[in-house]
Amino acid sequence: MTAVTEAPGSPGVRGVRVLLDCASAPIVPAAREVLLAALDAGWADPRRLYAEGRQARRLLDDAREAVAAGLGVRPPEVSFLPGGPVALSAAVEGIRYASRRRGTRTVAAAVEHSAVLVPGRAVAATADDATLLDEVPVDAVGRVRLDSWTRALAVPGTVVAALQSANGEVGTRQPLDAAWEACRAHGIPLVVDAQAGLGRDPVPEAYDVLVGDARSWGGPAGVGVLVVPERTRWRRPGAGSEAEFGRTDAEPVVPLVLAAAEAWLATATEGPDESRRAWELVDEVRSAASEVPDTVVVGDPVDRLPHVVTFSCLFVDGEALVHELDRRGFAVASGSACTASTLESSHVLAAMGVLTHGNVRVTLPLAGSLPGGAAERAAGVHAFCAALGDAVEAVRSRLGTDRL
Numbered sequence: 001m002t003a004v005t006e007a008p009g010s011p012g013v014r015g016v017r018v019l020l021d022c023a024s025a026p027i028v029p030a031a032r033e034v035l036l037a038a039l040d041a042g043w044a045d046p047r048r049l050y051a052e053g054r055q056a057r058r059l060l061d062d063a064r065e066a067v068a069a070g071l072g073v074r075p076p077e078v079s080f081l082p083g084g085p086v087a088l089s090a091a092v093e094g095i096r097y098a099s100r101r102r103g104t105r106t107v108a109a110a111v112e113h114s115a116v117l118v119p120g121r122a123v124a125a126t127a128d129d130a131t132l133l134d135e136v137p138v139d140a141v142g143r144v145r146l147d148s149w150t151r152a153l154a155v156p157g158t159v160v161a162a163l164q165s166a167n168g169e170v171g172t173r174q175p176l177d178a179a180w181e182a183c184r185a186h187g188i189p190l191v192v193d194a195q196a197g198l199g200r201d202p203v204p205e206a207y208d209v210l211v212g213d214a215r216s217w218g219g220p221a222g223v224g225v226l227v228v229p230e231r232t233r234w235r236r237p238g239a240g241s242e243a244e245f246g247r248t249d250a251e252p253v254v255p256l257v258l259a260a261a262e263a264w265l266a267t268a269t270e271g272p273d274e275s276r277r278a279w280e281l282v283d284e285v286r287s288a289a290s291e292v293p294d295t296v297v298v299g300d301p302v303d304r305l306p307h308v309v310t311f312s313c314l315f316v317d318g319e320a321l322v323h324e325l326d327r328r329g330f331a332v333a334s335g336s337a338c339t340a341s342t343l344e345s346s347h348v349l350a351a352m353g354v355l356t357h358g359n360v361r362v363t364l365p366l367a368g369s370l371p372g373g374a375a376e377r378a379a380g381v382h383a384f385c386a387a388l389g390d391a392v393e394a395v396r397s398r399l400g401t402d403r404l
Contacts, residue, residue, distance in 0.1 A: 018380035021333040022307075022365040023168060023196070028218035029369070031263035035220060038255035046254060047242070056254050063254075063261035070264050071203055071210070071227060079226045079244035080252040080260075084195040084213025085115035087224030088162075090236070090248065091191045091209045092116055094228070095160040096123075098235040099189075103157030109144040109164065109174070110135040110351035113193055116162045117347070131155070135351075141300040142172040142352050149179055153186045161190050165204045168196030169348045169361055170299030171282075171308035180206035189232055198225075199267045200275065200307050200366075208232045217267040218366045219260035222253065270368060277374055278364050279306040281381045285362055286311075288385035292392050298354050307364040312349065313392050315401035316358035324391045325360070330384050333361040 019025065027035070042059045044052035061075070068075040081087040096104055104127070106120045112135075120133035134152040138144050144163060153161060161183050166173040176192060183190040189208035194201075199217020204210060209232055214223035226247055228234045236247055243251050267274070286297045286309055294314035313321065318334035325332050335346055345356040364381070367374040 016376075016380075018330045018384060019365055020362045020380070020384060021331050022363045022369075023333070024215050024221060025218070025363075025365050026369055027220050027259060028263050028266050028366060030266040031219055031259040034262040035255050035259035038258040042254035042258055044254075045251070047251070059258055060252065060254050063257045066261040067225060067264055070268060071198075071212075071225075072205075073227055073229065076245060077227055077229050079228070079247040080257050081224040081226050081244070081248050082222055082250050084211060084215070084224040085113065086248075087213075087226040088113055088115040088191070088193050088195070088211045089119055091211050091226055091228075091234075092160055092162055093119070094234040094236050094247070095189045095191060095209060095232075097237045098233045099159035103159050105132050105134070105155065105157040106160050106162065107134045107136060107149070107152045107155075107158055107188070108162040109138055109149075111138050111142050111144075111167050111169075111348045112162055112164060113168075113195070114347075116191075116193070132157075134158075138351050140352055140354065141298070142167050142170045142348060143300065144174055144179065146175060146178055146182070150182045153182055153188055158186070158188055161188050163190060163192060164196065165192055165194040166197045166201060166305045166308075167299070167348060168305075168308060168363075169346065170310045170352070171304035172300040173201075173303050173305070176204055176206040180208075183208075189234075196308065197305055199264065200278070201305055209234060214256075214260035214263060217260075217264050218369050219263035220256050223256050223260040225260075266368060267366060270366075274367060275306040277367065277378075281364060281378060282307060282309045282362070284381060284385055285309050288388055289360075292389045295392070296355060298349065298352065298359075308362070310349075310359055310361045312355035313358040313360070314355065315399070316392060316395050317399065318358050318360065320395050320399065321358060321360060321392065324395050325384075325387070328387055328391060330380075330387065332384075333363070334359055335361075 042056045044056040046057035046060045064075045068078045108116050124130050124132040136148050136152050163179050180190050191209045192204050192207035193211050195213040198212040210227035212225040241249050289297050289311035297311040322334045349356045367377050370376045
């Protein structure tokens with residue numbers, strides 16, 4: 001929940017709007033303070049040899065060490081790119097390019113981020129060979145089918161696989177250990193997309209390249225994390241670069257990286273308590289949504305992220321429901337977490353074989369990002385659950401579908 005000036009909707013709780021779409025959210029206060037201070041202290045180019053440049057380099061190195069320690073890797077294995085999707089695309093491309101003599105085929109779950117699927121489809125279209133991207137099916141809760149995954153890896157010419165640690169739209173965790181074991185059996189590196197879970201869920205250990213986004217742990221937008229362990233063969237296409245160990249052309253924005261590192265440290269102090277509280281609140285949302293007639297809560301109810309839930313309402317237009325909830329003071333999302341701007345139906349829900357229309361996605365904020373902390377977040381969720389049924393009924397009434 002967060003105060004909004006000139007808000008487009010009505011206040012949700014005690015004059016404060018309730019923000020429940022926090023895949024991208026305001027940064028935590030400690031990170032905001034560091035960001036403002038770093039605009040003065042870390043503005044210089046860290047490649048420069050004069051005093052201000054050397055100071056920026058020290059700050060960047062300190063931030064890298066903090067994030068690397070949290071991820072359990074060495075600092076040189078961590079690179080900062082301009083956002084999680086950019087890092088994810090680079091992760092897959094670097095593996096594919098390094099292995100290009102063996103083939104160019106990619107295996108990915110059908111619910112992966114568009115930063116994996118869209119470039120993969122482009123490669124297949126350019127080569128006029130649809131088999132160069134194998135979109136492996138998932139089950140009804142969004143979990144990849146391991147038998148299909150293993151068969152896809154066995155196809156000659158496969159050089160890279162991509163799998164989320166958990167889905168940012170429905171919350172379902174993926175079987176990373178088993179998927180990675182299958183990859184290792186076929187000599188295929190696994191890129192793990194942890195954008196939705198880093199800072200909210202345990203750090204994955206089963207991967208060959210790991211990707212994250214600072215927004216997931218309360219950091220600023222514009223900071224993606226690319227982890228390339230020393231053991232992994234990865235090479236960036238094109239001319240060499242001095243930026244971030246040769247993994248990008250874009251020099252990191254030092255103040256943003258410092259804020260991301262501070263957010264990581266601030267979030268890590270909450271740890272299990274934050275996850276437990278968020279889990280309980282999402283359970284409350286799942287229960288409230290399931291009591292609304294003709295509404296289905298999707299995703300695994302148990303093996304899931306603690307802070308994400310999606311439900312779909314029959315006889316309701318998703319955008320109309322978002323607007324109705326916004327009018328009542330609640331900010332939620334509808335559509336795919338990574339392609340909502342295209343106004344297309346969710347590819348995640350479609351792959352799961354569930355209702356793709358009338359869906360609402362709730363992504364809880366970190367308690368530490370709110371002025372009132374955990375109590376404020378809980379009050380917002382309680383108010384949302386109390387208002388949900390009436391909001392759905394109001395939309396159905398306007399659309400004339402309440403009589404169906």
